[in-house]
Amino acid sequence: xxxxxxxxxxxxxxxxxxxxxxxxxxxxxxxxxxxxxxxxxxxxxxxxxxxxxxxxxxxxxxxxxxxxxxxxxxxxxxxxxxxxxxxxxxxxxxxxxxxxxxxxxxxxxxxxxxxxxxxx
Numbered sequence: 001x002x003x004x005x006x007x008x009x010x011x012x013x014x015x016x017x018x019x020x021x022x023x024x025x026x027x028x029x030x031x032x033x034x035x036x037x038x039x040x041x042x043x044x045x046x047x048x049x050x051x052x053x054x055x056x057x058x059x060x061x062x063x064x065x066x067x068x069x070x071x072x073x074x075x076x077x078x079x080x081x082x083x084x085x086x087x088x089x090x091x092x093x094x095x096x097x098x099x100x101x102x103x104x105x106x107x108x109x110x111x112x113x114x115x116x117x118x119x120x
Contacts, residue, residue, distance in 0.1 A: 023046070023068045023069055023070045023072065024068070024069040024070075025046070025066050025067075025068060025069070025083065026066060026067050026068070026069050027065065027066045028064060028065055028066055028067065031063045031064065031065055031085070032063070032064045032101055032102065033061060033062070033063060033064070033101075033102040034061070034062045034063075034064050034082070034084075034094075034099040034100060034101045034102060035059060035060065035061055035062070035099065035100050035102075036056055036057070036058050036059060036060045036062065036094075036098055036099055037058060037098060037099060037100050038058045038098060039055070039056065039057050039058050040055070040056065040094065040095075040098040041053070041054065041055040041056075042054045042055075042056065042084060042086075042092035042093060042094050043092060043093045043094070044092065044093070045093060046068050046081035046083070046093045047081075047093075048074045048075065048095070050093070053086075053090070053092040054086065054092055062082075062084040062094065062099065063084060063085045064082045064083065064084055064099075064101070065083050065084070065085050065091065066082070066083035067080050067081070067082050067083070068080055068081040068082075074095050074097075075097075077095075077097045079095050079096035079097045080095075080096045081093045081094070081095055081096070082094050082095075082096060082099065
């Protein structure tokens with residue numbers, strides 16, 4: 001009985017560690033515009049080995065709606081995966097090294113907006 005309990009405890013500890021290490025999707029407080037700095041393909045999931053959904057040319061604009069919480073390395077570079085909304089209503093993921101994010105608009109009253117840039 002003690003052996004079964006020890007094995008079950010070890011399995012639960014491994015599962016808890018894996019869950020804690022999982023990267024989490026964070027919804028942006030408001031959509032953000034970004035431009036592709038080079039031609040690239042957007043992915044089905046926030047992983048470079050996931051299926052390519054849509055390939056776009058440099059200069060194409062994207063509307064970003066979410067970001068993964070933790071930075072990752074892909075192709076030797078560190079960055080974040082961003083979720084972009086697509087014209088057909090779907091979404092796809094792009095790695096941050098392929099985009100230039102537009103500056104957040106300044107606002108006089110940020111009481112209803114998290115993460116706004118306030119005018120000084």
